[in-house]
Amino acid sequence: MRDDIKDILFSSGDIDKRVKEIGAQITRDYTGKSLLIIGVLKGCFVFLADLARCIDLRCEVRFLTASSYGFRSAPSGEVKIDRKIDFEVDGRDILIVEDILDSGMTLSTLREYIMECSPASIGICTLLDKPSRRKVPIQADYTGFLCPDEFVVGYGLDYAERYRNLPYVASLKPEIYS
Ligand code: IMP
Ligand code: MG
Numbered sequence: 030m031r032d033d034i035k036d037i038l039f040s041s042g043d044i045d046k047r048v049k050e051i052g053a054q055i056t057r058d059y060t061g062k063s064l065l066i067i068g069v070l071k072g073c074f075v076f077l078a079d080l081a082r083c084i085d086l087r088c089e090v091r092f093l094t095a096s097s098y099g100f101r102s103a104p105s106g107e108v109k110i111d112r113k114i115d116f117e118v119d120g121r122d123i124l125i126v127e128d129i130l131d132s133g134m135t136l137s138t139l140r141e142y143i144m145e146c147s148p149a150s151i152g153i154c155t156l157l158d159k160p161s162r163r164k165v166p167i168q169a170d171y172t173g174f175l176c177p178d179e180f181v182v183g184y185g186l187d188y189a190e191r192y193r194n195l196p197y198v199a200s201l202k203p204e205i206y207s
Pocket of ligand 2: 070073
């Protein structure tokens, strides 16, 4: 698996430090609120596992599943939400946790979907942000790292369902996905 890696962009130490900072900031910002964290599967699973343990608040953690169709290293533009909201959102302060904000299609679709359930607020927390790739206007409230316009894997992010278990974020050798 490690033979397929080109460069490590964010080491496990970098991520650990940043996740603790974001967790502390979320703790401060949501003190006294009714925090409901919604993780976007599958990419969020590693990030959220670490982040949730750095949030020192009474909160609820739920999940939704979103996917763009097919195996690809470029988004297809169609977003599918595979799980219905079967929990109380009305009047809650929602924090959506995602692995990466790229074109923005996934998060804007999800945000609209959650908005229909009348939350008190919706915030967005993403591990990575590729602002140069945005197709729809959307910004995160909490961002781990700005990411260069390269396809990255690891720490939850996949290519064709692989590499999610790498403890760092890395780019792949071009021959792997070409
Ligand atoms: P968006 O809808 O274009 O913002 O894309 C968001 C989704 O595409 C993320 O949740 C990821 O699952 C996937 N994605 C975008 N860029 C990458 C990447 O560099 N590596 C792995 N997955 C990516
Ligand atoms: Mg994802």
